Amino acid sequence: MTPPEAAIDRRLVLWNIDLTLVDVTIVTRDAYAEAFRAVTGRPLVKLAPAMGRPDSEIIFETLAINGIVVDDGHLPRFIEALARSFGDRRKRLAKEGRAMPGAKDALHAVSRLDGTVQSVLTGTVKSNAIHKLMAFGLDKYVDFEVGGYGEEVYPKASLLQVAQGRAKDKYRAPFEVVLIGDSTRDVQAARIAGAAMIAVASGRSTAAELTEAGADIVLPDLSNASEVVAAVARLTDRYVGGRQ
Incomplete structure (x- = not known):
């Protein structure tokens, strides 16, 4: 990606992926089932719910609820198997999954805001995150180098700060950060990390739950790109470009 103009401060827009930008639930469950069998030699009976959590947490809980005594080697082996499966x-993603309504237009529109870098803050491991966005042509708007991913064993709030640090190091400038996600866990992470939060009621959390959790702005979905851009600008314009 081409860095924004150096003359202005920058905004970092971090997107959650699953149920914010794409829905590939069927393929994800099948991949988990194959990875579970590869690591344990047993069929997967129950997959732990995602609920905005990273793959590392889902893996540990899935192993536990299926009666596997977890050791230090399970997580890296499972992550490797999950990435492979x-x-x-990946060729099934576009056929059996979908981009969420308005996702591509919203990413494109936000990319046109002055000083904006877009990346992801996701529970998905990095290679799978790239596959998910590439399947729907969303990857060209995202700088994957500065994102935060599910194989990194940090709380999501800490992972947000890690992503912010990566962006600062790469672009040699401070960033005002906005997180866009669909779960109350996303909202909580933004609040703890001191980032602005745009919540989208396209996942399993209702608009009321997202508001109660402390989201700055709640949108019903991404179908109105102008509304998404206006929300990002509203939360960052007072900092970006020297405006007070």
Whole structure:
């Protein structure tokens, strides 16, 4: 990606992926089932719910609820197996999944805001995150180098700060950060990390739940790109470009 003009401060827009930008639930579950069998030699009976959590947490809980005594080697082996099994299914994503309504237009519109870098803050491991966005042509708007991913064993709020630090190091400038996600866990992470939060009621959390959790702005979905851009600008314009 081409860095924004150096003359202005920058905004970093971090997107959650699942149920914010795409829905690939069927393929994800199949990949988990294959990875579970590869690591344990047993069929997957129950997959732990995502609920905005990273793959690392989902893996640990899935192993536990299926009666596996977890050791230090389970997580890295499972992450490797999950990346492999998901990659093997990447051609199914566009057919069996979908981009969320308005996702592509919203990413494109936000990319046109002065000084904006877009990346992801996701529970998905990095290789799978790239597959998910590439399947729907969303990857060209995202700088994956500065994102935060599910194989990094940090609380999501800490991971947001890690992503902010990566962006600062790469672009040699401070960033005002906005997180866009669909779960109350996303909202909580933004609040703890001191980032602005745009919540989208396109996942399993209702608009009321997202508001109660402390989101700055709640949108019903991404179908109105102008509304998304206006929300990002409203939360960052007082900092970006020297405006007070």
